[in-house]
Amino acid sequence: MTKTVAILGAGPVGLAAAAHVLERGMLPLVLEQGDTVGHAVRAWDHVPMFSNWRYNIDAAAVRRLEAAGWKRPVPEVHPTGADLLTDYLEPLGRSLSSWLRLGRRVVAVSRDGIDKVKDAGREQTPFVIETEGTSGPELLRADAVIDATGTWFQPNPGGAGRPVSGETGNARISYGMPDVAGQDRSRFAGKQVAVLGGGHSAIGTLIALSDLPATQVIWLCRAPTITRALGGGAADQLAARGALGTELARLVKEGRIKLESGFRLASVEGATAMKATATDGRQIEVEELVIATGFRPDLSILRELRVSLDAGLECPPVLAPLIDPNQHSCGTVRPHGAMELAHPEPEFYIAGMKSYGRAPTFLLATGHEQVRSIVAALAGDHVAAARVELDLPETGVCNGPGPKSLQAVAASCCGGPATKRANACCAQDEVAKENGATGCACETKVELTKVAACC
Incomplete structure (x- = not known):
């Protein structure tokens, strides 16, 4: 069967x-809560991606489409x-229409x-998948499940894992x-x-707001400094991603964006003219507040499955x-697949952004490699499942090989790359952490890229 x-x-x-x-000779049953494919993408269709097309299309999908x-x-x-x-x-959705069930929320x-x-x-x-839709509840069965x-x-939320006082239901919070440059422009312009x-x-969002006329933009950065947020700059092999940090640094320096660092939200008061209060007592008056503190997985639908998750990140351990x-500031992670994503529940996997739990560093190309490996494992081809078929870009300021200029700096100031610890950025950092220290604390200026980096 x-x-x-x-x-x-x-x-x-x-x-x-x-x-x-389909390429593996199995039958997909694709369940989507939206009325069209790419339901979540439509919520951010205005956003330019910092990865180019090379990293955004899947090989099996391309083969199907080109045919x-x-x-x-x-x-x-x-x-x-x-x-x-x-x-x-x-x-791609049209080519898969026979296997799509749209408007079915799991x-x-x-x-x-x-x-x-x-x-x-x-x-x-077999697995049973309970769904809801306009036609009512429905039970569907499958031999394996991939949660994407x-x-x-x-x-x-805006607080430390929980909504702060005055946050829930506030119409002035998005x-x-x-x-902000398109359909929501009137909401933010001049505010x-x-x-x-x-x-x-x-x-x-900060960069887009800075282009609106007569708009006063305030960055509530929860970290004590903005160094980490600015990322790899010119050293980033995804140039568009690096350019974000470079542009933001310029806007802050020019005063077009007011910076409030170390600002941890404690409460929000008011409905029109809001007052955002930090845990240290600072207060900022605003007319609109955008909370862009990342996302988290919905694990409620998996309550009856044997799922193993890291206690902090809610991703596979x-x-x-x-x-x-x-431990990581740039989001680079080696390609991984079925072995790393397996759970105690046989034939069940979480893939894509949800597999990263609360970590904010997912790249679409990583998800494509995940499902290639997972499907190979489900088909019984464990050799293909274990094979790596992806070369990811790196920022050059964290683990793994980066631009040659930074590799040279690592070799000269840090003793070369780490060899044992995934959370070490260089050999000196690795030794320090092995001895119970927080790291090597080295900082080298790389003039070519204008990036401060450990190695």
């Missing part, structure tokens, strides 16, 4: 998984979310007739990356607007040391 693989989510990673499943006459975009061009939809996801996944406590017969028992539902619709956060969503933002 042909194996059926339920794929939760019809975003870039979910659709890529479906293409791989139908599709022409791939120019590899070096940087698409927007809208480009990703029209030039790739929508054609509310639970379990094993047929047994709860997570029972051992006997578990591996042979993402995290976009689960933004982090999350993620509002379209005093604060952005809380220090990741790419916050940076992109093997993956956690590679993506932990406490």
Whole structure:
């Protein structure tokens, strides 16, 4: 009997998984809560991607599309979310229409007739996926499940993991990356607007706000300094990503963006003229507040499955040391697949942005490599599952090989690259951490790139 693989989510990673499943002679069942593919992408279709087309299309998807006459975009061009939809996801969705179930929101996944406590017969028992939609509830069965539902619709709140007083239901608070230059322009133009956060969503929003006329922009950066938020600059092999930090630094220096560093939100008061108060007592008056503090996975649908997650990041434990933002500042992580993403529940995987849990550093190309490996494992091809078929870009200021100028600095000042510890940036850093210290604390100026780096 042909194996059926339920794929939760019809975003870039979910659709890529479906293409791989079909190539392996299995049947995909793609369940999507939206009425179209790329439902979450439509919420950020105004955003330019910092990775170019080369890193945003999946190999199996390309093979499927090109067989139908599709022409791939120019590899070096940087698409927007809208480009990703029209030039790739929508054609791919049409090619997979026979296996798509749109408008079906997954509310639970379990094993047929047994709860997570029972051992006997578990591996042979099919999964049951409970869904809701306009036609009512429905139960669907599958032999394997890939959860690629993402995290976009689960933004982090403004407090330390919880909403602060006055946050919930406040109409003047928005999350993620509002379209401040487009459909949301009238909401922000000419206002005093604060952005809380220090990741790419916050940076992109701050830069967009700075272009609006008569708009006063305040950056509420929770970190004590902005160095980490500015990223790799000119050393970043994804040039568009590095340019974000460079541009933000310029706007802050010129005073076009007012910086409030070390600002940890404690409360929000008022509905029109709001007062944002920090834990240290500082108060900022704003008319609009954008909370761009990242996203988190919705794990409620997996309550009856045996899922193993890191206690802090809510990602697979093997993956956690590679993506932990406490240890990494750039988001580079070696390619990984079925082995790193496996759970105690047989034939179940979490892929894509959701697999990173609360870590903010996911690249789409990583998700494509994940599902290639996962589907190979589900098909029984463990050699292909273990093989690495992806070369990721790196910023050059964290683990792994970077630009030659930075590699030379690492060799000369830090004793070369680390050899044992994933959380060490160089040999000296590795030795220091082995001896219980926080790191080597070296700092070298690289004039060529104007980047301060440990190594």
